[in-house]
Amino acid sequence: MLEILFQDEHLIAVNKPAGMLVHRSWLDRHETVFVMQTLRDQIGQHVFTVHRLDKPTSGVLLLALSSEVARLLSQQxxxxxxxxVYHAVVRGYVMEDGTVDYALTEEQDKIADKFATQDKPAQPAVSHYRVLARKEMPVAIGKYETARYSLVELTPETGRKHQLRRHMTHLRHPIIGDTAHGDLKQNRGMAQHFDCPGLMLHASHMQLDHPISGEPLTITAPWDSRWQQLVTRFDWLGCASELERVEFPEQAGQDS
Incomplete structure (x- = not known):
C-alpha cells in the first residue's frame, strides 16, 4: 500500500518509496512493482503521471486522475x-547556505538516447541550498579517521536531469548514496557503519495551485524509517520539524 498524502476527485499525491519505479521501463525490465500500477489497484481507477522521481529518490509524487488535469499540471x-523542496544527506561539512548557478549538459542513456543529438550545449541550472545540521562520526571511511556529514535543504529553480545530485557534487559535497555522481567509498561506508543504504535524497514538499479550484496547495511527505533511524543516530531529530515550517521561495523547479 502506498501512503496517500492528498487526494480529491482531480488529483492524488503519494509518498513514493525509495527504490520503486514510477512506471514500467524497459531500462529496468526485471522490475515488477511500479507506482502507477500499485496506485491504480489501490484506489480502483487510472492515474496519469505529470512529473517524475528517479527510482532511488523518495518523497512527494503527484499524479492526475484525468488526462485534462494531467495536462494542466504538466503546464505548471x-x-x-x-x-x-528536497532534503539530502551529503558528504562533508557544508559551512554556509548558498546558490549553485552552474549550467549542465544533458545526461543521456547509452541505449535509450542512442540516436539523440550528442553535442547539445549546456543548459542553465540553478539550485539553492540551506544547511540544517552537521555531524562528525568516529568511523574511518577512506583516508580520514572520522566521517563528516551535513543535512541540507535543497530547492531547485530549474529542472535538469539529476540537477541536485550534480550540483552537490560540483560543490564537492555529493549526496550520500548517489552511485552515478557521488563518492562510492562514502556510499559503502554509510551502508556498512550506519545500516543506511541507498540515495539520501527525499522530495519533502510540493507547493502548487490546484489546477481546478486555483487554491494554493502544499503537500508534505514524511521521512521514511531509513531516514528516521539515521536522524536519530546523528542527533538530528530536531531537524524533523523543518518538514513542517519550510519556507518556499518565490519560484522553484523540479528535480529527479
Whole structure:
C-alpha cells in the first residue's frame, strides 16, 4: 500500500518509496512493482503521471486522475509554477547556505538516447541550498579517521536531469548514496557503519495551485524509517520539524 498524502476527485499525491519505479521501463525490465500500477489497484481507477522521481529518490509524487488535469499540471511544471523542496544527506561539512548557478549538459542513456543529438550545449541550472545540521562520526571511511556529514535543504529553480545530485557534487559535497555522481567509498561506508543504504535524497514538499479550484496547495511527505533511524543516530531529530515550517521561495523547479 502506498501512503496517500492528498487526494480529491482531480488529483492524488503519494509518498513514493525509495527504490520503486514510477512506471514500467524497459531500462529496468526485471522490475515488477511500479507506482502507477500499485496506485491504480489501490484506489480502483487510472492515474496519469505529470512529473517524475528517479527510482532511488523518495518523497512527494503527484499524479492526475484525468488526462485534462494531467495536462494542466504538466503546464505548471513546464512553466516552473510549482515549488519543490528536497532534503539530502551529503558528504562533508557544508559551512554556509548558498546558490549553485552552474549550467549542465544533458545526461543521456547509452541505449535509450542512442540516436539523440550528442553535442547539445549546456543548459542553465540553478539550485539553492540551506544547511540544517552537521555531524562528525568516529568511523574511518577512506583516508580520514572520522566521517563528516551535513543535512541540507535543497530547492531547485530549474529542472535538469539529476540537477541536485550534480550540483552537490560540483560543490564537492555529493549526496550520500548517489552511485552515478557521488563518492562510492562514502556510499559503502554509510551502508556498512550506519545500516543506511541507498540515495539520501527525499522530495519533502510540493507547493502548487490546484489546477481546478486555483487554491494554493502544499503537500508534505514524511521521512521514511531509513531516514528516521539515521536522524536519530546523528542527533538530528530536531531537524524533523523543518518538514513542517519550510519556507518556499518565490519560484522553484523540479528535480529527479
Amino acid at each position: 511544471f513546464e512553466l516552473h509554477q510549482m515549488n519543490k
